[in-house]
Amino acid sequence: MAGTDRQREMLAEGPAIILVEPQLGENIGMVARAMANFGLAELRLVNPRDGWPNEKARAAASRADHVIEAAKVYDSLAGAIADLNFVQATTARPRDNFKPVRGPVEAAEDLRMRHRHGQRTGILFGRERWGLTNEEVGMADEIITYPVNPAFASLNLAQAVLLMAYEWMKTAPQGAVEPAGPQLTPATKQHLESLMGYLDRVLSERGYFRTEDKKPKMMDNLRALFTRPGFTVEELAVLRGVLVSLERFSPRRPKGAGGAETEERT
Numbered sequence: 001m002a003g004t005d006r007q008r009e010m011l012a013e014g015p016a017i018i019l020v021e022p023q024l025g026e027n028i029g030m031v032a033r034a035m036a037n038f039g040l041a042e043l044r045l046v047n048p049r050d051g052w053p054n055e056k057a058r059a060a061a062s063r064a065d066h067v068i069e070a071a072k073v074y075d076s077l078a079g080a081i082a083d084l085n086f087v088q089a090t091t092a093r094p095r096d097n098f099k100p101v102r103g104p105v106e107a108a109e110d111l112r113m114r115h116r117h118g119q120r121t122g123i124l125f126g127r128e129r130w131g132l133t134n135e136e137v138g139m140a141d142e143i144i145t146y147p148v149n150p151a152f153a154s155l156n157l158a159q160a161v162l163l164m165a166y167e168w169m170k171t172a173p174q175g176a177v178e179p180a181g182p183q184l185t186p187a188t189k190q191h192l193e194s195l196m197g198y199l200d201r202v203l204s205e206r207g208y209f210r211t212e213d214k215k216p217k218m219m220d221n222l223r224a225l226f227t228r229p230g231f232t233v234e235e236l237a238v239l240r241g242v243l244v245s246l247e248r249f250s251p252r253r254p255k256g257a258g259g260a261e262t263e264e265r266t
Contacts, residue, residue: 013039013041014040014111014115014168015042015115015121015122015123015168016042016044016084017035017043017123017161018081018087018122018123018124018125019031019043019044019045019046019157020046020077020126020127020132021127022048022049022127023048023049023050024050024128025054025056025060026059027128027156027157028043028045028054028057028060028071029056029062030060030061030158031043031125031158032060032064032067032068033061033064033067033158034161036061036064036066036067037165038162038169039165039168041066042070043067043070043071044122045073046073046075046077047073047074052073077124078139081189082193083120084121084189085114085119085120085189086119086186086230087122088107088121088122088123088124088142088144089136089140089144090124090145090146090160090164091126091132091137091145092148092153093131098221099137099142099143099224099227102144103144105167107142107167108168108170110142111123111171112168118186123161123164124136124140125157125160125161128156128157138223139223141227141230146160146163185233186233187233187236191231191236192227192236196222196223196226198243200219
């Protein structure tokens with residue numbers, strides 16, 4: 001049976017699986033195996049605790065060597081998602097933000113649609129013990145929450161990845177033809193981070209952030225605002241051009257003066 005499987009074409013497409021600070025090599029290996037089972041091959045690791053490469057991960061991968069060998073390591077989440085157009089974050093905890101929340105079925109269908117239109121996508125999975133931070137979730141476009149037993153909601157890392165990989169495989173095309181959309185280039189996270197850095201600077205110069213303690217939450221809200229629409233490169237270029245034009249003719253205000261008519265709720 002195994003020999004027959006090896007003779008078949010290996011499926012290797014779809015969203016990148018991004019593990020944020022995974023702890024055990026065995027868990028990474030089981031994630032790789034789950035990915036290979038359902039046609040995913042791009043594994044990204046952010047600061048794996050036990051380093052990389054990891055022999056325990058390879059052993060636990062059970063011949064998913066193509067996933068292990070191609071895995072890439074990053075020293076920051078921002079670097080791991082910089083080239084992606086759309087990112088989903090898995091979390092079981094309620095979050096105080098504006099991001100849409102999807103179940104795994106709906107999330108996988110959306111990923112498949114984006115894949116067909118040439119977008120590069122990814123799914124974030126947090127640490128084994130306590131998941132993703134609010135800041136890390138804030139870097140994603142949407143949240144995925146699994147419909148689990150509320151009295152026993154804990155999933156291990158490989159289980160969480162396997163569920164999304166399975167839902168991804170279920171969305172494999174059945175010959176349907178989708179209408180062609182406009183030929184625009186989806187913006188990557190790098191484009192968005194560039195815009196956020198620009199906004200941080202110009203808003204700080206003009207006293208928008210009334211107090212430093214409120215600035216992180218206000219920036220989180222701005223990030224949620226700009227990730228929700230799924231901007232293209234062209235749209236971000238237009239928006240930035242407008243902001244730069246306003247900046248040229250807007251006098252700088254002293255820090256703490258306030259830049260909005262009504263103070264933003266935090």
